[in-house]
Amino acid sequence: MFLTHQAETLRSELRAGLPEHLPQRLGVAVSGGGDSVALMYLLHEIAQSENIHLFAATVNHGLRPEAADEAKQVADQAARLGIAHETLLWQGWDGAGNLQDQARQARYRLLTDWAQRNDISAIALGHTADDQAETVLMRLGRAAGVTGLSGMPNARVHNGVTLLRPMLGITRQALRDYLSELDVGWVEDPSNQDQRFDRIKARKALQDLKTLGISAQSLARVAENLAQAREALARYTQESARSISVVDGGDVCLDRSGFKQVPAEIQRRLVVAIIAWIAGQGYAPRRAAVDKAVAAVADGRTMTLSGCLLIPHGNKTWFCRELNAVAGEMSAPNEVWDSRWILSGPPSPGAEVRVLGKDGLPQVPDWRDLGKPRKALLSSPAVWKGEKLLSAPLVAYSNGWTAEFAPHRPEFYSSILSH
Numbered sequence: 040m041f042l043t044h045q046a047e048t049l050r051s052e053l054r055a056g057l058p059e060h061l062p063q064r065l066g067v068a069v070s071g072g073g074d075s076v077a078l079m080y081l082l083h084e085i086a087q088s089e090n091i092h093l094f095a096a097t098v099n100h101g102l103r104p105e106a107a108d109e110a111k112q113v114a115d116q117a118a119r120l121g122i123a124h125e126t127l128l129w130q131g132w133d134g135a136g137n138l139q140d141q142a143r144q145a146r147y148r149l150l151t152d153w154a155q156r157n158d159i160s161a162i163a164l165g166h167t168a169d170d171q172a173e174t175v176l177m178r179l180g181r182a183a184g185v186t187g188l189s190g191m192p193n194a195r196v197h198n199g200v201t202l203l204r205p206m207l208g209i210t211r212q213a214l215r216d217y218l219s220e221l222d223v224g225w226v227e228d229p230s231n232q233d234q235r236f237d238r239i240k241a242r243k244a245l246q247d248l249k250t251l252g253i254s255a256q257s258l259a260r261v262a263e264n265l266a267q268a269r270e271a272l273a274r275y276t277q278e279s280a281r282s283i284s285v286v287d288g289g290d291v292c293l294d295r296s297g298f299k300q301v302p303a304e305i306q307r308r309l310v311v312a313i314i315a316w317i318a319g320q321g322y323a324p325r326r327a328a329v330d331k332a333v334a335a336v337a338d339g340r341t342m343t344l345s346g347c348l349l350i351p352h353g354n355k356t357w358f359c360r361e362l363n364a365v366a367g368e369m370s371a372p373n374e375v376w377d378s379r380w381i382l383s384g385p386p387s388p389g390a391e392v393r394v395l396g397k398d399g400l401p402q403v404p405d406w407r408d409l410g411k412p413r414k415a416l417l418s419s420p421a422v423w424k425g426e427k428l429l430s431a432p433l434v435a436y437s438n439g440w441t442a443e444f445a446p447h448r449p450e451f452y453s454s455i456l457s458h
């Protein structure tokens with residue numbers, strides 16, 4: 040295909056937003072809108088010159104009658120480029136929850152499942168500089184910090200698949216101009232005109248901000264700058280964690296006087312990182328709750344937060360799982376318990392993994408000798424047969440059993456860099 044100077048610039052900007060080494064099989068999510076159609080055409084050029092396979096998918100949410108035709112239009116465009124294309128149908132909405140949110144979650148699930156089925160390790164998405172600028176504007180309204188204002192990340196892993204956003208520096212207009220030049224059509228999503236959505240309001244506000252010299256591109260650059268600052272803060276947090284905390288089994292113990300000496304921003308990041316590591320990413324606490332936790336650590340007070348318990352213990356604060364959060368967790372041996380642990384041992388018919396709890400701890404002979412807070416021990420995983428405790432490997436009562444981290448679970452200090 041003949042490329043004009045402008046198209047060539049776009050292509051190299053897009054390439055710069057992609058990882059240096061592209062996977063052999065790359066996916067592209069194409070809604071049929073101008074951004075993702077342009078992405079498919081540009082990626083097609085790149086895939087040809089770098090000799091990789093490109094695959095495209097469109098999700099039909101089944102919410103608008105025209106959606107099937109739109110998916111067909113993308114399928115035809117893909118076919119003309121020689122790209123394998125699949126339409127993924129969402130049939131899951133049961134009327135519960137927020138429709139936009141449910142549709143979005145379903146879309147990512149369908150796309151990542153599609154990628155896994157086809158051995159595709161990364162999917163490119165068509166978010167643009169305008170989307171990034173709108174995100175930043177909306178987050179300004181929520182008084183976000185460095186992380187929030189760094190906008191959408193250009194890569195993140197979802198359901199085992201890497202989602203790439205290589206066009207965060209490219210404007211929507213440049214992509215539409217490119218398509219017009221190629222004489223390729225696209226669909227305008229009708230929800231774009233709908234004032235109900237904050238994103239659309241942000242889009243309109245951006246028009247007005249132009250008089251102040253604030254453009255989509257400048258806000259997208261702000262996000263990029265802050266993403267670099269976020270990266271630096273994550274490293275600072277990691278270094279602080281290494282010097283003032285130790286990992287004990289699944290718990291993290293933080294030295295109180297060391298904690299008081301690090302800047303407030305790092306204190307908050309430490310607390311968030313510890314909680315995310317212990318309780319899982321789905322438990323991200325709110326800013327006010329994090330501030331309370333920082334104060335609780337500094338003052339040596341007990342607190343519960345997002346499924347974790349913070350317990351002062353000597354000159355440390357012990358972060359562990361909260362008993363109530365895991366009281367109902369049950370799994371078989373060799374399976375994952377609480378998304379964290381795998382307990383394995385000798386064949387024991389009828390054995391199950393449950394929390395040690397108040398019934399189990401008294402059955403462990405020497406738990407007091409461990410010198411750990413009782414409440415931290417209570418929430419440990421244990422192996423039970425009926426009411427009989429077989430093992431509590433994290434409480435030095437193993438009886439031939441071991442407790443290992445679930446395979447996907449990162450080590451604590453490296454998990455800090457993923458925030």
Ligand SMILES: Nc1ncnc2c1ncn2[C@@H]1O[C@H](COP(=O)(O)OP(=O)(O)OP(=O)(O)O)[C@@H](O)[C@H]1O
Pocket residue numbers: 067068069070074075096097098099100143146163164165166170
């Ligand atoms: N129906 C769809 N089928 C395939 N891909 C889609 C679909 N909808 C959106 N996408 C992909 O997601 C990108 C962003 O689209 P859009 O901005 O509408 O989504 P969003 O819900 O705002 O995304 P996010 O919530 O992740 O910011 C598109 O450019 C495209 O790559």
